[in-house]
Amino acid sequence: MAKIAVLAGDGIGPEIIAEGLKVLKAVAPQHGQDLEFTEALVGGAAYDATGHPLPPETLELVQNSDAIFFGAVGGPKYDVIPDPNMRPERGALLPLRKKLGLYANLRPCILYSALSSACPLRADLVEGGFDILVVRELTGGLYFGQPKSWEGDNAIDTCLYSREEITRILHVAFKAAQKRPNKRVVSVDKANVLETSRLWRDTATKVAAEYPDVELSHQLVDATAMDLVRRPQSFDVIVTENLFGDILSDEAAQLTGSLGMLPSASLGQGTFGLYEPSHGSAPDIAGTGKANPLATILSAALLLRYSLGAEAAALQIEKAVEIVLNAGHRTGDIAETPDTKIVTCTEMGDLVVAAL
Numbered sequence: 001m002a003k004i005a006v007l008a009g010d011g012i013g014p015e016i017i018a019e020g021l022k023v024l025k026a027v028a029p030q031h032g033q034d035l036e037f038t039e040a041l042v043g044g045a046a047y048d049a050t051g052h053p054l055p056p057e058t059l060e061l062v063q064n065s066d067a068i069f070f071g072a073v074g075g076p077k078y079d080v081i082p083d084p085n086m087r088p089e090r091g092a093l094l095p096l097r098k099k100l101g102l103y104a105n106l107r108p109c110i111l112y113s114a115l116s117s118a119c120p121l122r123a124d125l126v127e128g129g130f131d132i133l134v135v136r137e138l139t140g141g142l143y144f145g146q147p148k149s150w151e152g153d154n155a156i157d158t159c160l161y162s163r164e165e166i167t168r169i170l171h172v173a174f175k176a177a178q179k180r181p182n183k184r185v186v187s188v189d190k191a192n193v194l195e196t197s198r199l200w201r202d203t204a205t206k207v208a209a210e211y212p213d214v215e216l217s218h219q220l221v222d223a224t225a226m227d228l229v230r231r232p233q234s235f236d237v238i239v240t241e242n243l244f245g246d247i248l249s250d251e252a253a254q255l256t257g258s259l260g261m262l263p264s265a266s267l268g269q270g271t272f273g274l275y276e277p278s279h280g281s282a283p284d285i286a287g288t289g290k291a292n293p294l295a296t297i298l299s300a301a302l303l304l305r306y307s308l309g310a311e312a313a314a315l316q317i318e319k320a321v322e323i324v325l326n327a328g329h330r331t332g333d334i335a336e337t338p339d340t341k342i343v344t345c346t347e348m349g350d351l352v353v354a355a356l
């Protein structure tokens, strides 16, 4: 039996997790997967109930689980907590990633053909769709480097990377590229300015020598941001540091129609992983039924694929999502025209279950 820790969190977190669980519970038995789900508090919800965004009982639960199914944390109410390390993002999500060694964040940005007109780009730039895998380094760089402080009129964040941290994420990217038809990796940095990026570029070149079947190119992050909207189809795997990956993946997500379409898997050395949509708690639409649950449902597919080795079950979910989109069902964020018939978050989850 596989133990899944369910951390719904804040804002739309509980709404989208409910739909993800619905799909997981429908699919797993068909593939002989016996899953045990245990819910726990995280983020603002945990702070309100216990005074800490990552209570010890939640940490203990995840440490005794095979995977985490995570919603989203944060919101305006918690942005004003005086101690930044008690806020949901820095007090719960980042420590979870770091403590659990989840350094590799995979974000598959796929433009489904049914959603081509939800993409903000001109039709000729995306005809036939695109399939970009963003491999984001998740436990280093500016997010975690010390010192980190704000005193008076001066604030410091430290960007720190070791060759070891860069090497291991590059291996993840090259191995992923080897399994893809185009076998291309673009390593994204700011090597014209940053020392960490010079080390990154040097490391990428060295690691590439172990993958002669994969083509490596280097690109500066500003030019990558431009090329994503100029020629998205030219990308295959993008590998980059923590902050650049955060920004570029939101940009790429919008090209697939909405941030509400982008799933993610955060992995370390073994099969343990944290699976969450790439978006946040969307406080502007929480409680309205407008949230798109597909990024979460697609994250459930990644959980089956990477933590449980249940590839057929993952494919079944991905196929069901495609069927629902092909039938024209849309939440508001991916609706192409004002007269598109819009479904709620719950209805979308039900439609995916029905299409399995």
Ligand code: NAD
Binding pocket: 071, 072, 073, 074, 075, 076, 089, 093, 259, 260, 261, 276, 277, 278, 279, 280, 281, 282, 283, 284, 285, 290, 291, 292, 293, 295, 333
């Ligand atoms: P956000 O991703 O929550 O929302 C950005 C925009 O996208 C909003 O207009 C929102 O309505 C829309 N959106 C996001 N997900 C959607 C979905 N599934 N369906 C339909 N529309 C969706 O980003 P934000 O507003 O900048 O941040 C809100 C809070 O979430 C902040 O506290 C932030 O720190 C937090 N956050 C958490 C995570 C996480 O838990 N992994 C990720 C990103 C942001």
Ligand code: IPM
Binding pocket: 074, 089, 090, 093, 094, 246, 278, 280
């Ligand atoms: C994401 C989020 C987080 C990040 C925040 C909430 C800390 O934006 O998962 O992309 O920056 O990693």
Ligand code: MN
Binding pocket: 246, 247, 250, 278
């Ligand atoms: Mn982000």
